[in-house]
Amino acid sequence: MLNMARADFYRLFRSKGLYITEVVLIFIVLISIFNKTVGLILGNSGSLSTFQAANNGHYWNAVHATNAMTSMTSLLIYIILPLFIMTIGFEFSRKIYKNPLSSGMTRLNYFISKYCVFIVITILQFIFYYAAIFLIAGFKNGFGHINGHFFTKLFETVGTQILEVSAIFSIAVLALYLTFSTIASVITTIIFPVCISVLGAVFEKQHWLQNLNFQNRIDSAYYTNYSTAHLHTMLTYSFGFIFVCLLLAYLTFRKRDL
Helix, strand or coil: HHHHHHHHHHHHCHHHHHHHHHHHHCCCCCCCHHHHCCCCCCCCCCHHHHHHHHCCCCCHHHHHHHHHHHHHHHHHHHHHHHHHHHCHHHHHHHHHHHHHHHCCCHHEEEEEEEEHHHHHHHHHHHHHHHHHHHHHHHHHHCCCCCCHHHHHHHHHHHHHHHHHHHHHHHHHHHHHHHHHHHHHHHHHHHHHHHHHHHHHEEEEEEHHHHHCCCCHHHHHCCCCCCHHHHHHHHHHHHHHHHHHHHHHHHHHHHHHHC
């Protein structure tokens, strides 16, 4: 399992696709910082749009830019998608998933190895995103007042965002192992947040739908102050959703005739 993970990291960091993805991300960050605006992601709530509008046009030092751009972090869903294909979806896109399994690796080890590599890459992507914002805005407009509260709040925000992004991609994992199609998993990743957002707007009284609106929670993580009960509900839905999707994905993979 460790050998496969090392091979995945080695291949990924030698891939042009990784560096093209990072260049695109830096370009988006540059546009936002130089224009002093944050982008509106499809499916945003009214409160999120208000937060973004209030931050547009301010003097964007590193602290302010970082805080403001927490509200467009769901763009990482689309940035991470090609990395998802290059990690979990690599063997499926090339129809070579039988090779490691025929060499003695168990399906469980294969499944865990691939998912762990993807989670590590996701975390690194978040670090790169916020480091790019902080450094670019800092060198352009100054770094602002940096204190312990800034780092504490940022750590809490990023932790929530990584969890919610993982929840969205867990259904991509399920779609991939159900269909063995990277196209199906990409479409699922894009369509799922939109469908939940639309359904949540139509059926406002169905609170369980609101708890599955992971994309909105990604972008609103910074300015939302969760009560203890709300936090427990959020964690239960997010971790529960991830667990169910991954379990179904693995059971499908284990029973499937390759």
